[in-house]
Amino acid sequence: MPPIPTAELHLHIEGTLEPELAFALAERNGVVLPYDTQDELRVAYSFTDLQDFLDLYYALMAVLRTEDDFADLANAYLARAREQGVRHAEIFFDPQAHTERGVPIGTVIEGLSRALDAVQETHGITTRLIMCFLRDKSAESALETFESARPHLDRIAAVGLDSAEVGNPPSKFREVYARARAAGLKCVAHAGEEGPPAYVWEALDVLGVDRVDHGVRCLEDEALVARLVADQVPLTVCPLSNVRLRVVDRLEDHPLPAMLDAGLLVTVNSDDPAYFGGYVGDNYTAVRNALGLDDATLRTLARNSFRAAFLDEETRAAYLKEVEGVQESGQAGQNGG
Numbered sequence: 001m002p003p004i005p006t007a008e009l010h011l012h013i014e015g016t017l018e019p020e021l022a023f024a025l026a027e028r029n030g031v032v033l034p035y036d037t038q039d040e041l042r043v044a045y046s047f048t049d050l051q052d053f054l055d056l057y058y059a060l061m062a063v064l065r066t067e068d069d070f071a072d073l074a075n076a077y078l079a080r081a082r083e084q085g086v087r088h089a090e091i092f093f094d095p096q097a098h099t100e101r102g103v104p105i106g107t108v109i110e111g112l113s114r115a116l117d118a119v120q121e122t123h124g125i126t127t128r129l130i131m132c133f134l135r136d137k138s139a140e141s142a143l144e145t146f147e148s149a150r151p152h153l154d155r156i157a158a159v160g161l162d163s164a165e166v167g168n169p170p171s172k173f174r175e176v177y178a179r180a181r182a183a184g185l186k187c188v189a190h191a192g193e194e195g196p197p198a199y200v201w202e203a204l205d206v207l208g209v210d211r212v213d214h215g216v217r218c219l220e221d222e223a224l225v226a227r228l229v230a231d232q233v234p235l236t237v238c239p240l241s242n243v244r245l246r247v248v249d250r251l252e253d254h255p256l257p258a259m260l261d262a263g264l265l266v267t268v269n270s271d272d273p274a275y276f277g278g279y280v281g282d283n284y285t286a287v288r289n290a291l292g293l294d295d296a297t298l299r300t301l302a303r304n305s306f307r308a309a310f311l312d313e314e315t316r317a318a319y320l321k322e323v324e325g326v327q328e329s330g331q332a333g334q335n336g337g
Ligand code: HPA
Pocket: 012, 015, 050, 057, 162, 163, 164, 190, 193, 241, 271, 272
């Protein structure tokens, strides 16, 4: 059976940098990596928490310097995503991780946009860009970044918040989110990955987010779950990431089924697939196998991804129809969840 059509809503483009491309770009740009071989680099992938992972993630970005580099990175991701059933992708990027190395924000946005335009043209895949602020940097730095992006806002659908969560609550970024909303952008934020449920409350009530990225720790707070269910706030869950960063011990223990049972609008995503052991289709396959999810549940997750996406209603309806098409050609007589 072909992969189920899905939207991917939680994907850091810098987290799709595979070792092969990292070495190729290092060579092209004359950048010396602290690893001599791909095998040496693979050893560095033994991180066990978010900060440990982020150290490697930021170090490898040194190879990304030109518009071509960003276009090559996004093209490589989109080729893999396409094979795994992605019909629509909402892609995070971290401008501060590049501007602080002297790469202009316009280089990043133009390079990525070139790849996104091409894949729409050649394969009909729709995309959005989400500009993330690094929460372990200052609120002023986020504001400066937002202002420097103003000439490019026609290419940006939303703002997001990522990097080291604990100690950097959403409320730190109240002002920049207010500016983004006033400029007509959607808002999302990582919250409740390593951080407590209080951070999810702040993302909702202080930042006014349209979606919560991760959010798995919401389950520790009954009132928060009730709020997320009542408002049908989408949660972009990343199962393989959660295992690699020890948010959960084993995939078999992942709270995804409990989240679905609670009535939360949950989606499945890959986060940083070059680092966490799989692209989005691999995440679907892994949760199906580890958690024993049936076809109807997988279709619910796919349907949720399009419900949660920043799409116009006509395009959304067309994608939802594609999901039902899989149902018709799948097991006869089975009802969607
Ligand atoms: O999983 C993540 N969490 C927080 N920040 C990140 N930046 C890239 N990936 C992540």
